[in-house]
Amino acid sequence: MLEVRISVWAELDEDGKKRLLARPKLKNADDLPEQVCGIIKAVRNTGDKALRFYSQKFDAVDSNELVLSDALQQQQLAKLTAECKAAIDLAYHNIRTFHSAQLPKDIKLETSPGVLCELKHAAFDSVGLYIPGGSAPLPSTVLMLGVPAQLANCRRVVLVTPPGQPKASDIAPEIIYAAQLCGISEIYTVGGAQAIAALAYGTDSIAKVDKIFGPGNRYVTEAKQQVGKDPLGAAIDMPAGPSEVLVIADEAASPAFVAADLLSQAEHGVDSQVMLVSNSQELLDNTMQAMNEQLLKLPRAMIAKKAIDHSRFILTADLETAAKVSNLYAPEHLIIQTNQDQQLLPKLTNAASIFVGAWTPESAGDYASGTNHVLPTYGYSRTHSSLSLLDFYRRYTVQTISSQGIKAIGPAIITLASAEGLTAHANAVKVRLTALDKQSKHSSEFKQVPVSSK
Amino acid sequence: MLEVRISVWAELDEDGKKRLLARPKLKNADDLPEQVCGIIKAVRNTGDKALRFYSQKFDAVDSNELVLSDALQQQQLAKLTAECKAAIDLAYHNIRTFHSAQLPKDIKLETSPGVLCELKHAAFDSVGLYIPGGSAPLPSTVLMLGVPAQLANCRRVVLVTPPGQPKASDIAPEIIYAAQLCGISEIYTVGGAQAIAALAYGTDSIAKVDKIFGPGNRYVTEAKQQVGKDPLGAAIDMPAGPSEVLVIADEAASPAFVAADLLSQAEHGVDSQVMLVSNSQELLDNTMQAMNEQLLKLPRAMIAKKAIDHSRFILTADLETAAKVSNLYAPEHLIIQTNQDQQLLPKLTNAASIFVGAWTPESAGDYASGTNHVLPTYGYSRTHSSLSLLDFYRRYTVQTISSQGIKAIGPAIITLASAEGLTAHANAVKVRLTALDKQSKHSSEFKQVPVSSK
Structure with a gap:
């Protein structure tokens, strides 16, 4: 019998509140x-050899070709049910629709006459998607990462996933089909920290x-952090942590719905956290009862129970x-x-994804509403963003100044550089203004000074 | 006499190329x-006391009020020259114009009938700007950070800068005026790792x-990394490293301009790196000569020389x-x-900010073209973006599904959740579909089940 103690917010001091929400x-x-x-x-030193070694050690597969060939992909695909295919198609459609609206627009404008500034977006040339x-x-994670990679038009999109059982190539047909929809054909059967190392530094089989992108266990997370810090490694999507949900419900909510939502989060893992906040004692009591009833039917009840222990x-x-x-x-x-969702919404900051109303379970966002399920967690949603199409682009700027432009803003640059004690910065403008001066006086002498193509 | 050895690219093997560009x-x-x-x-434990202790230890100021009061700000402002004021005004105008064009737009659309998805942008409530x-x-750094904070309309914008000399409150009027333009009045005279700790965790004087945002020395950089990893700390803008420039020039370029640009980067610090890449031996030779001539007149020549040693x-x-x-x-x-800038541009990936043509020195972007000078460096520009208005916002998603919506996508969610072995995820949809089923059959019994406000 599950029993979570109800904490009364108003009875807690500052310290108690902090501890409760830690x-x-x-x-x-x-x-x-x-x-x-x-x-x-090891992967940097011995490449594929290390990948095979760790597949044997951690994943207990005897042989690992690493590459999941087209033929093997087709072989697995034949096992996909029509029902699964249709469900993946629907999820793909919704995720694609929502992410298509996020295509970034380049900016190009003159800030002063002759001073042209641009903000440009370049999709990453190659991205690696880690699928646990x-x-x-x-x-679903293939779609959440593969759809934006496809929309951004990254030249090369690589999927890595731990080897299957008993054969390394026994990868779920659902994963392969989702990859196919996203235009991904480069699939490797390697997981863990070794897969992250291969993606970041490259091996003979897997180019850097x-x-x-993508979630993973603590080894994967730690490996992502390590390669992400190295400018010669690879960038990473966001910091990771255990999944969590907070539900705000009042007396108008259905305890059965709330209980189902809490359990759907709790079954993720023993370190998941679920929080229910309500102004109704009755709702809290009834939800607890409903959770106990629903728990009986859950195959992952043991996991859910442990998660609820620290909820x-x-x-x-x-x-x-x-x-x-x-x-x-x-x-x-x-x-x-x-019964006042719309009034509450503007007051809710610091959540990575919000699910509004009785008919919007979290599992809708996990799979098929269209929003991305790769989200900052463990408190990072205060400061980090939910994954979006923008994360597949690098932003950079371009400026093109005409001779007229540098004449206009040059004196201000010289003043500011001088105020900051940076004489060479001022000088880079002075040499140009001097050249322009001479050019206008004796235009014939300075033919070799190039004029901007603008 | 400066002499940088010219490396011939075609004569290097792969390893030599790597070493040359390391x-x-x-x-x-x-x-x-x-x-x-x-x-x-220390700052977390003893707050302001620690800040004052480190001001004395590292900055050699006897007393530090920490807060730069309005009165003291006004006192310093009186020292600003009209010329400096006008230059800051011009830079502010251009930076504001370019960043105004970057205002993000929220997205709201139905991915399927009854499935409403939104991508929203929330400006950070409070941001801290570190000005070395x-x-x-x-x-200039005040403007680069303060203008986007102002445009994003962050509720609270805090500026910290190391204490002045001989009095802590002797802060440059240029900094105070730039802050004033950006609507920043909360200024603290504290620098170093201790300032970052105060911003991340708060003290009595400085709220969290x-x-x-902002550049700093190795202590500041390390402190930013440490607080950035802590979900209870503060997010940071980007990894930092020494500043650097690469110039591509051909025989059409002016050696004097190129030399001035290289030196303006070299004077930043002994760890700056400058790179000149050309298809013209003559341009390389002439630029070297011009650098030697210009170097004679530079007050920061010693710094520039050391930087050029590893260029x-x-x-x-x-x-x-x-x-x-x-x-x-x-x-x-x-x-x-x-003489072919426009043809080259599309081939140039991996640079954080590009300066095109003879009349576009780097110092234009450092101060007044309008682009942001806070840029990824040390190889991070492969994967990180130049600072933009977007960095002052958190993106999050909202979904609101109607009863009709969950009927439409619910079965696909159940199929996918089942395929992933997540029964409770499927159940969160099933309880709703069951309720809707009963509702439509016996509509009177289920009045208490709330209907989405959509």
Whole structure:
């Protein structure tokens, strides 16, 4: 029998509030960074040989070709059911529709006459998508990463996923089909920190990529952090942490719906956290009861129970206070089921993705509403963004100044550079203004000074 | 007499090319992370007391009020020259014009009937701007960070800068005036790792901010990295490193201009790197000569000389190869002065800011063209973006699904969740579809089930 103690917000002092909303500490082995650093070094030194070694050691596959050939992809695809195919098609459609609207626009304007400034977007040339394996295939994550990569038109999109069982090539047909829809044909059966190292630095089989996307276990997360810090490694999408949801519900909410939403988060992993904040004691009690009923039917009940052990039920005086609690916690997923959703929405900051109303379960966003399910978590949603099409582009600027332009802004640059004590900065303008001066006086002498093509 | 050896690109093997383009190693003390960690801990434990202690220890100021009061700001402002004021006004205008065009637009659309998805932008509530002190005041950096903060309409914008000399409150009037233009009145005279710690965690005098922007020395950089990793700390703008420029020039370029541009980068610091890539031996030789001539007149010649010690002059067969060299190096600043700038531009990837043509010195972008001078460097421009207005916003998503919407996409969600082995995810949809089913059959029984406000 599950029983989460209900905490009454108004009875807590500042310290108690802080403790109540603190995330569970991550229990990583102390030597995780060194372990991962060792794996990365091995892959940099011996390449594919190291990848095969770790496949045997960690994934218990005897042989790993690393590359999932077209023929093997086709072979797996034949196993896909029509129902699954249709569901992936629908999710692909919605995700593509939402992300298509995010295509960035270049900017080009004159800030002063003769001073042309541009902001340009360049899609990453090559990106690596990490798709976790393990207990279940995650075709939804393929879509969440593959659709924006396809829309950004990255030249090369690489998918890595842990080797299948019993054969390395036994990769779920759902993953391969989702990849196919996204135009991805380069698939490698390698996972863990070794896959991240291969993507960041390259091996004979797997060429280096510019940026790595996707969730993973603590080894993958640590490896992403390490290669992301190295300018010669690869950029990464965002910091990762355990998944979490916070639900704000009042007496108008259905306890069965709320319970189902909390459990759907709790089944992710034992380190998931679920939070229910309500102004109604009755809703809190009834939700607890509904959770106990629904839990009986869940195959992953053991996982969910452990997650619920470190979860919170919080009673607040009103919904406004509930919104404040949510802002303090800064959840990855925020579900609101109240009779004043629209009034609450503008007050809700610090959530990465918000699910509004009784008919919007979190699983809709996980799979098929169209929004991206790669989200900052563990408090990072205060300051980090949910994954968007923009994350597949690098922004850079271009300026083209005409002789007229430098005449206009040059004196100000000289003044500012001089104020900052940077004489050579001022001089780079002075040599040009002097040349222009002479040019206008004796135009024939300075033919060799090039004139801007503008 | 300066003499940089000219490297002939075609004569190098792969390894030689790599070595030639490798950045100089950063010579940080081994115990830098621990030193900085100690400073951060002290600020977290003793707040303002620690800030005053470090002002005395590192900045040699006897007393530090920390807050630069309005009265003291006005007092300093009175010292500003009309010329400086006008120059800052012009820079402010151009930077504001370019960044105004970057205002993000929210997105709202139905991906399927009844499935409403939104991408929203929320400006950071509070941001901290770090303005380095030391040898020269940097009003330009105030504008580069303050203008986008002002445009994003962040509720609270805080400026920190190392204490002045001899009094802590002796802050350059240029900095205060630039801050005033950007609507910033909250200014603290504290610098170094201790300032970053105060911004990230708060003290009695300085309230915590959500995100920290701005360049700094190795202590500041290390402190930013440490607080940026902590979800309870503050986000940071980008990884930092020494400044650098790469110039691509051909025989059409003016050696005097190229030399002035290289020196303006070299004077930044002894760890700056300048690279000249050309298909013309004559241009390389003449630029070297011009650098030697110009160097004689530079007050910061000693710094520039040391920077040039680890710089490169590279001779390529043609401009196309020069573009490839630039792409491999991935410079922070890229200047092109050739007779085919427009043809080269599309081939140039991996530069953070590009300066096109004879009349576009890098110092124009440093101060007044309108583009942002906060740029990824040290190889990070391969994967990171130049600072833009977007960096002052958090992106998040909202979805609102109607009963009709969940009926339409619910079955696909159940199929996908089941394929991924996530029964509770499927169940969160099933309970809703069941309720809707019963509702339509016996509409009177289910009044308490809320209907989406959509």
